[in-house]
Amino acid sequence: MSLLHSFxxxxxxxxxxxTTLFVKLAGSQLWPALPLLWALVPFxxxxxxxxxxxxxxxxxxxxxxxxxxxxxxxxIAALLLMLSAGASELIMSQWSSLFAEKGLGVSKMLGDLxxxxxxxxxxxxxxxxxxxxxxxxxxxRAMALSAALxxxxxxxxxxxxxxxxxxxxxxxxxxxxxxxxxxTFSIVARAYPQGGTAMFAIxxxxxxxGCAAGPGLVGLVSG
Numbered sequence: 001m002s003l004l005h006s007f008x009x010x011x012x013x014x015x016x017x018x019t020t021l022f023v024k025l026a027g028s029q030l031w032p033a034l035p036l037l038w039a040l041v042p043f044x045x046x047x048x049x050x051x052x053x054x055x056x057x058x059x060x061x062x063x064x065x066x067x068x069x070x071x072x073x074x075x076i077a078a079l080l081l082m083l084s085a086g087a088s089e090l091i092m093s094q095w096s097s098l099f100a101e102k103g104l105g106v107s108k109m110l111g112d113l114x115x116x117x118x119x120x121x122x123x124x125x126x127x128x129x130x131x132x133x134x135x136x137x138x139x140x141r142a143m144a145l146s147a148a149l150x151x152x153x154x155x156x157x158x159x160x161x162x163x164x165x166x167x168x169x170x171x172x173x174x175x176x177x178x179x180x181x182x183x184t185f186s187i188v189a190r191a192y193p194q195g196g197t198a199m200f201a202i203x204x205x206x207x208x209x210g211c212a213a214g215p216g217l218v219g220l221v222s223g
Contacts, residue, residue: 003131009124085180087214119174126178150176
């Protein structure tokens with residue numbers, strides 16, 4: 001699960017690098033063409049995904065209902081974990097570029113490379129490492145350590161005496177949040193093997209709410 005999620009990070013790195021290269025070569029005045037060009041990727045995926053063989057789901061009567069899931073305290077805790085994971089990830093990912101520009105006085109292009117790109121590289125690295133070594137580690141302990149590191153990274157980014165240290169805090173946040181999303185999925189999948197697709201859909205929804213609410217709240221407070 002962690003290795004699978006690492007490819008989200010490599011996709012983010014590719015988007016930042018290729019977008020930066022496009023703006024550098026074509027000029028910022030052509031930026032409206034970027035969404036159209038990037039839209040070709042999901043358009044292509046429509047046809048590729050249509051051919052992907054899917055594992056047959058469990059029979060409906062063997063699956064847990066949504067009502068059974070939401071009444072479970074462990075599942076509620078997992079929802080809060082997903083909410084926090086999404087917020088912790090996207091707050092730094094979306095604000096690090098501006099932080100680099102304002103804190104270091106660098107250009108937009110360099111800010112993107114030092115901010116979101118470095119963040120995504122370290123997040124992908126964390127997921128890759130756990131994907132390769134996860135069978136030797138305790139996922140709950142690893143997530144607890146990740147959460148502690150995340151707190152330290154946010155404190156460093158906000159209070160560092162030098163902008164470069166603050167930027168280091170931004171980048172290391174990527175490493176600290178890397179395991180949170182796939183780790184929660186793995187824990188819940190083991191606890192509720194009969195949860196079904198509805199369970200993962202609800203968890204993903206909680207994560208997406210955190211992805212939207214976290215950066216929005218930071219923008220509101222800082223504004």
